[in-house]
Amino acid sequence: MNVQRLLALITLATPMALHAQRPALSDTTRAYVSVDAPVIAITNVTVIDGTGAGPKADQTVIITNGRITAVGGAGNTTVPSGARVIDGAGHTLIPGLVGMHDHTFYTTAAGRRAQLNTSAPRLYLASGVTTVRTTGSISPYSEISLKDQVEKGKVPGPRMHISGPYLTGPDDVVERMHITTPEQARRVVNYWADEGATWFKVYTEISRENLRAITDAAHKRGVKVTGHLCSVGYKEAVEANIDALEHGLMANLEYVPGKQPDRCPGLDRNTYLKLDVNGADAQSTFKAMIAKGVAMTSTLAVYEISVPGRPPLDPRVIEAMSPDVQKEYMATRERLAGQATTNTASLGMLKKAMEYEVAFVKAGGLLAAGVDPTGNGGALPGYGDQRNYELLVEAGFQPGQAVQVMSANGAKVLGVDKDLGTVSVGKVADLVLVRGELARDPLAIRNVVTVFKGGVGYDSQKLIGSVKGLVGIR
Numbered sequence: 404m405n406v407q408r409l410l411a412l413i414t415l416a417t418p419m420a421l422h423a424q425r426p427a428l429s430d431t432t433r434a435y436v437s438v439d440a441p442v443i444a445i446t447n448v449t450v451i452d453g454t455g456a457g458p459k460a461d462q463t464v465i466i467t468n469g470r471i472t473a474v475g476g477a478g479n480t481t482v483p484s485g486a487r488v489i490d491g492a493g494h495t496l497i498p499g500l501v502g503m504h505d506h507t508f509y510t511t512a513a514g515r516r517a518q519l520n521t522s523a524p525r526l527y528l529a530s531g532v533t534t535v536r537t538t539g540s541i542s543p544y545s546e547i548s549l550k551d552q553v554e555k556g557k558v559p560g561p562r563m564h565i566s567g568p569y570l571t572g573p574d575d576v577v578e579r580m581h582i583t584t585p586e587q588a589r590r591v592v593n594y595w596a597d598e599g600a601t602w603f604k605v606y607t608e609i610s611r612e613n614l615r616a617i618t619d620a621a622h623k624r625g626v627k628v629t630g631h632l633c634s635v636g637y638k639e640a641v642e643a644n645i646d647a648l649e650h651g652l653m654a655n656l657e658y659v660p661g662k663q664p665d666r667c668p669g670l671d672r673n674t675y676l677k678l679d680v681n682g683a684d685a686q687s688t689f690k691a692m693i694a695k696g697v698a699m700t701s702t703l704a705v706y707e708i709s710v711p712g713r714p715p716l717d718p719r720v721i722e723a724m725s726p727d728v729q730k731e732y733m734a735t736r737e738r739l740a741g742q743a744t745t746n747t748a749s750l751g752m753l754k755k756a757m758e759y760e761v762a763f764v765k766a767g768g769l770l771a772a773g774v775d776p777t778g779n780g781g782a783l784p785g786y787g788d789q790r791n792y793e794l795l796v797e798a799g800f801q802p803g804q805a806v807q808v809m810s811a812n813g814a815k816v817l818g819v820d821k822d823l824g825t826v827s828v829g830k831v832a833d834l835v836l837v838r839g840e841l842a843r844d845p846l847a848i849r850n851v852v853t854v855f856k857g858g859v860g861y862d863s864q865k866l867i868g869s870v871k872g873l874v875g876i877r
């Protein structure tokens with residue numbers, strides 16, 4: 404063997420050895436892969452890097468063995484010979500989105516409750532969501548097994564941080580775990596922590612005493628707790644050592660006049676519509692959260708679906724739904740549209756929730772985002788995450804900030820920010836290539852072309868094509 408050939412083999416051997424650490428992709432998964440090479444160069448692309456910075460034009464991004472190894476201007480970034488080159492002209496590259504309220508189940512207003520073990524992971528990945536936290540499970544064992552299948556390359560899907568069952572009070576619906584004593588709380592937390600849950604979600608009816616038992620037991624196991632609250636206010640939850648809070652303003656009932664401890668009051672819209680987000684009440688909530696590093700998850704897309712006439716009808720959403728779900732959802736939209744003149748409070752509340760989140764960030768709070776594909780079913784896995792981007796921009800965030808909320812901030816909350824969340828040298832190549840200039844046109848977030856997870860590029864359209872008509876069924 405001549406020296407040149409030996410050298411060629413050695414240079415090839417290093418990336419191949421590293422490549423081999425990646426699980427072999429099954430034929431099912433491989434069918435959706437459009438880019439897979441040891442070295443990939445995305446050239447002439449606009450980058451919004453997830454640090455909060457604005458767009459940078461004409462960038463070259465190099466991926467080597469699944470990690471980002473160079474990011475820079477076209478003039479000073481060399482494309483290695485042999486790299487698979489993707490011309491990113493007219494496209495924007497952002498970090499893989501981190502969906503922080505991204506259930507694997509789905510609901511409609513007709514009472515449908517469906518576990519979407521096939522369509523949810525595909526729609527998340529297709530939409531650019533490369534990491535999810537499921538944030539409350541109605542089928543924790545499905546999520547544990549799904550996470551395992553995705554990690555082994557058997558099925559396409561995002562990286563998953565999974566939750567145990569919802570932990571709520573004794574009078575809630577049957578799909579959630581009714582916690583009545585601290586002993587039970589500890590037992591349930593330990594059971595699911597043993598099985599692999601890394602988060603719990605406490606739900607609306609939980610008591611302060613049981614919440615504290617849950618956070619104590621969870622923290623002993625290195626497991627975190629977030630909440631969609633009602634009976635407990637945000638400041639009380641912070642006192643009880645919660646790690647994060649879901650949904651922002653509308654799940655913080657501590658501003659309802661005369662609220663009784665451990666009781667879930669009605670949402671008093673008059674008070675809430677008048678809430679001054681820069682006033683003492685809201686600011687003292689933010690101060691308490693920030694002092695203990697408690698993050699907030701924005702879920703604007705799921706709020707918006709209760710507003711008459713919103714969101715604009717997205718044909719992709721309808722196509723993904725099963726025929727029965729299409730009927731259920733369109734009936735809901737029509738019913739809401741009929742209230743357009745009488746129900747103005749819903750829009751007012753959406754706007755107030757936006758103000759609240761902007762003020763939280765301005766105060767120094769850590770805001771992440773997720774879809775929450777529940778409620779009346781209009782916010783779908785993945786598509787609803789994309790809608791969040793449009794709504795965060797509508798709320799007043801700069802495009803760079805909105806991307807940061809949806810990527811780096813989520814990675815921080817999950818404790819994976821060393822590897823994920825920004826387009827930076829050394830990080831794992833979870834990246835989303837979208838057609839168009841995202842900073843100028845928020846709707847470009849819907850034009851996902853390729854989603855890179857660990858440097859492997861997935862064909863967004865092909866994933867979407869595989870789940871048409873499945874949302875609401877599987």
Ligand SMILES: [Zn+2]
Pocket residue numbers: 504506538539631775777
């Ligand atoms: Zn939820």
